[in-house]
Amino acid sequence: MLIDYNKNGATGIYALDSGYHRPLMAAIHFIVDSGRVAIVDTASNDSLPRVEAALAELGLGPEAVDWVVLTHIHLDHAGGAGAYLRRFANARLVVHPKGARHMADPTKLMAGVEAVYGKDEARRLYGELVPIDPARIDEGGEGHAFMLGARRLVCLDTPGHARHHLSLWDETGKAVFTGDTFGFSYREFDVDGRPFIFPTTSPVAFEPDAMHESVSRIAALGAEGAYLTHYSQVTDLPARAATLHRLIDAHVASARAHADAGADREARILADLQALTLAELRAHGSTLSAERSLELMGVDLRLNAQGLVVWLDGEAKRAAQAAAATSAPVAA
Numbered sequence: 001m002l003i004d005y006n007k008n009g010a011t012g013i014y015a016l017d018s019g020y021h022r023p024l025m026a027a028i029h030f031i032v033d034s035g036r037v038a039i040v041d042t043a044s045n046d047s048l049p050r051v052e053a054a055l056a057e058l059g060l061g062p063e064a065v066d067w068v069v070l071t072h073i074h075l076d077h078a079g080g081a082g083a084y085l086r087r088f089a090n091a092r093l094v095v096h097p098k099g100a101r102h103m104a105d106p107t108k109l110m111a112g113v114e115a116v117y118g119k120d121e122a123r124r125l126y127g128e129l130v131p132i133d134p135a136r137i138d139e140g141g142e143g144h145a146f147m148l149g150a151r152r153l154v155c156l157d158t159p160g161h162a163r164h165h166l167s168l169w170d171e172t173g174k175a176v177f178t179g180d181t182f183g184f185s186y187r188e189f190d191v192d193g194r195p196f197i198f199p200t201t202s203p204v205a206f207e208p209d210a211m212h213e214s215v216s217r218i219a220a221l222g223a224e225g226a227y228l229t230h231y232s233q234v235t236d237l238p239a240r241a242a243t244l245h246r247l248i249d250a251h252v253a254s255a256r257a258h259a260d261a262g263a264d265r266e267a268r269i270l271a272d273l274q275a276l277t278l279a280e281l282r283a284h285g286s287t288l289s290a291e292r293s294l295e296l297m298g299v300d301l302r303l304n305a306q307g308l309v310v311w312l313d314g315e316a317k318r319a320a321q322a323a324a325a326t327s328a329p330v331a332a
Contacts, residue, residue, distance in 0.1 A: 071179025082130025
């Protein structure tokens with residue numbers, strides 16, 4: 001399903017349902033200018049036929065794709081990148097500098113996913129990751145800019161969800177493509193045109209202070225819309241940011257409340273997040289049942305709980321290191 005966000009043909013922004021996991025869970029975005037295309041995020045290898053069909057619907061062929069941009073290298077965003085570069089011969093990959101080597105050699109990336117999901121499930125979801133020739137990879141660090149037709153696209157370093165996370169600013173389209181840093185917003189929860197938005201704290205690099213800073217930065221860009229991978233356009237970014245700030249703090253509070261629960265930490269945090277979700281949805285005016293709501297949010301809430309446990313472990317490690325440094329004897 002291709003969503004056309006054009007205003008009288010001016011913005012050149014489209015969203016495609018990737019088919020990843022379930023309908024309307026992960027979007028692939030197209031930016032089109034002067035007959036040239038940038039694709040933002042790729043989901044898995046299985047999405048490639050959908051992308052080719054969408055290009056054809058737009059009257060464009062594979063040769064029109066100049067850029068494939070990854071907001072970060074989690075495989076629901078980057079799993080298909082190698083297959084895309086193999087298919088789109090003119091394209092170059094733009095990825096955060098901290099993710100570039102993993103696109104050239106995805107062995108460790110796949111091993112990490114297998115550790116989380118198990119080998120069979122990881123292979124079912126993502127298939128074989130295709131390495132990308134380093135000569136076709138551009139490192140999209142802070143301020144890295146490139147042209148698509150007549151428009152200039154700029155990479156912004158936006159950590160918090162992952163240290164290898166960038167957002168893409170399109171001043172012409174007044175649009176920012178935010179991956180996961182600006183949370184997720186599933187369309188099933190829209191009420192009278194108002195989106196429900198929720199942060200993502202999934203493993204392994206959630207950093208609340210950095211996420212707060214990135215959310216504020218995105219909201220201050222003056223964008224008319226943020227295009228989230230999960231799931232596409234939200235507007236009124238200052239209002240969305242205020243909700244995200246509040247909910248990031250709620251996630252951190254839950255994690256800290258259960259920091260001493262040992263093996264029960266993740267289960268207790270997950271229960272908190274489920275209760276938080278249902279309370280927020282009721283306040284938002286959603287009429288979906290609790291069962292349906294938790295079904296739609298289930299994967300995300302489990303990953304959020306896992307990420308908070310990883311963050312707690314990192315906090316404990318840093319505190320122990322700081323204590324050891326403070327107590328170390330000073331050389332005479």
